[in-house]
Amino acid sequence: MYGYxxxxxxxxxxxxxxxxxxxxxxxMIDEDKYCIDILTQLNATTAALKAVGIxxxxxxxxxxxxxxxxxxxxxxxxxxxxxxxxxxxGR
Amino acid sequence: MYGYxxxxxxxxxxxxxxxxxxxxxxxMIDEDKYCIDILTQLNATTAALKAVGIxxxxxxxxxxxxxxxxxxxxxxxxxxxxxxxxxxxGR
Amino acid sequence: MYGYxxxxxxxxxxxxxxxxxxxxxxxMIDEDKYCIDILTQLNATTAALKAVGIxxxxxxxxxxxxxxxxxxxxxxxxxxxxxxxxxxxGR
Amino acid sequence: MYGYxxxxxxxxxxxxxxxxxxxxxxxMIDEDKYCIDILTQLNATTAALKAVGIxxxxxxxxxxxxxxxxxxxxxxxxxxxxxxxxxxxGR
Numbered sequence: 501m502y503g504y505x506x507x508x509x510x511x512x513x514x515x516x517x518x519x520x521x522x523x524x525x526x527x528m529i530d531e532d533k534y535c536i537d538i539l540t541q542l543n544a545t546t547a548a549l550k551a552v553g554i555x556x557x558x559x560x561x562x563x564x565x566x567x568x569x570x571x572x573x574x575x576x577x578x579x580x581x582x583x584x585x586x587x588x589x590g591r
Numbered sequence: 592m593y594g595y596x597x598x599x600x601x602x603x604x605x606x607x608x609x610x611x612x613x614x615x616x617x618x619m620i621d622e623d624k625y626c627i628d629i630l631t632q633l634n635a636t637t638a639a640l641k642a643v644g645i646x647x648x649x650x651x652x653x654x655x656x657x658x659x660x661x662x663x664x665x666x667x668x669x670x671x672x673x674x675x676x677x678x679x680x681g682r
Numbered sequence: 683m684y685g686y687x688x689x690x691x692x693x694x695x696x697x698x699x700x701x702x703x704x705x706x707x708x709x710m711i712d713e714d715k716y717c718i719d720i721l722t723q724l725n726a727t728t729a730a731l732k733a734v735g736i737x738x739x740x741x742x743x744x745x746x747x748x749x750x751x752x753x754x755x756x757x758x759x760x761x762x763x764x765x766x767x768x769x770x771x772g773r
Numbered sequence: 774m775y776g777y778x779x780x781x782x783x784x785x786x787x788x789x790x791x792x793x794x795x796x797x798x799x800x801m802i803d804e805d806k807y808c809i810d811i812l813t814q815l816n817a818t819t820a821a822l823k824a825v826g827i828x829x830x831x832x833x834x835x836x837x838x839x840x841x842x843x844x845x846x847x848x849x850x851x852x853x854x855x856x857x858x859x860x861x862x863g864r
Contacts, residue, residue: 504764511620519613525643526606529599535651539675542644546637550771552616553633558764560626565743566760569751578748582686582740584630585767589732590863595855641862649855656834657851660842669839673777673831676858680823681772693802701795707825708788711781717833721857724826728819734798735815742808766812 505562506555514552521545553588596653597646605643612636644679687744688737696734703727735770778835779828787825794818826861 506514522545528538561581568577597605613636619629652672659668688696704727710720743763750759779787795818801811834854841850 504761504768508620512617515613515617515620519610519617522606522610522613526603526610529602529606535647535655536671536675538647539644539651539679542640542647543678546640546644549633549637549640553630553637554764554768554771556626556629556633557767558760560630561747561760561764564626566751566756569748569756574748574751578740578743579686580627582736582743584627585739585770586686586736587634588630588767589736589770595852595859645855645859645862648858649851652838652851652855657842657847660839660847665839665842669831669834670777673827673834676830676861677777677827679858680827680861690802694799697795697799697802701792701799704788704792704795708785708792711784711788717829717837718853718857720829721826721833721861724822724829725860728822728826731815731819731822735812735819738808738811738815742812746808762809766809769816770812 504554504558506552506558511552511555514548514555518545518548518552521548557585557588595645595649597643597649602643602646605639605646609636609639609643612639648676648679686736686740688734688740693734693737696730696737700727700730700734703730739767739770777827777831779825779832784825784828787821787828791818791821791825794821830858830861 521541525538525541525545528541565574565577565581568574612632616629616632616636619632656665656668656672659665703723707720707723707727710723747756747759747763750756794814798811798814798818801814838847838850838854841847
């Protein structure tokens, strides 16, 4: 099966889990947990957010960008896509 | 003033804002907002989490690592620190 | 003008500069320069490489992905694109 | 054995390999290789640079930061360290 596709339910399930991870971080700070353990949890949260980002990007290319290109209006969509990936990558 | 230091209140205020950002993402998905706008919000959330990570790292080095070194037990603390930064950087 | 497009000459000019930056890093290590200065140079080199990556991605979407979609064979191209961005983003 | 420590020879060997990777990228662009293959090679190069960065960071903490702390001058070193990690992480 294709690895990055996420439907609305997948995205919501992942975001609910991410909300739980952020709650976990708040609790860890509150309870003065060990910094390294907090950073490990924070890293996992960032990774989960990036995965959601890739899922949304996949949907975007598969629908909006593709349809833009099929209508002969691909340029603006591609430019927007690349600019978004650039920000995502930290450029 | 020193730029990366965050006390417990700072960290909690930032995490509360991040929880709000995740809630915003859930709402945007729910309302079928435009993918690129969702990705922009997701990027901002990831950036906010990373900033919290740097704040926690700062506290960790300033206290745990420093004290470990002062007690002559720096090696394990430094190794743990570098391993954590490596995972943070994506290595 | 569009910000991410790079032609072959642009890419080669940037890669030549990156090769020079790597040479600079070798010299800095050789001369035992201050670690933080080396890391600053290393960061600049990584950023320059990422910018080249975005330029190549732009060309790829603008040509290969677009043409795949126009020929009705977009799925494989899109899947490959998203997988590449995922690895680029560190997912 | 400790995973991130690199001596001068290690660093130079890795940078020589990275220089070779950049040369490979120049050749691939020159020969109009497939974009995705170029991006894969570019990703490997960025990863190799980051690994060198972690090695240099390790040396820096293990020597400069530790000695700064032992001399009672840790604050400036720690501040500089955290700022460097922040830039490395993309914050």
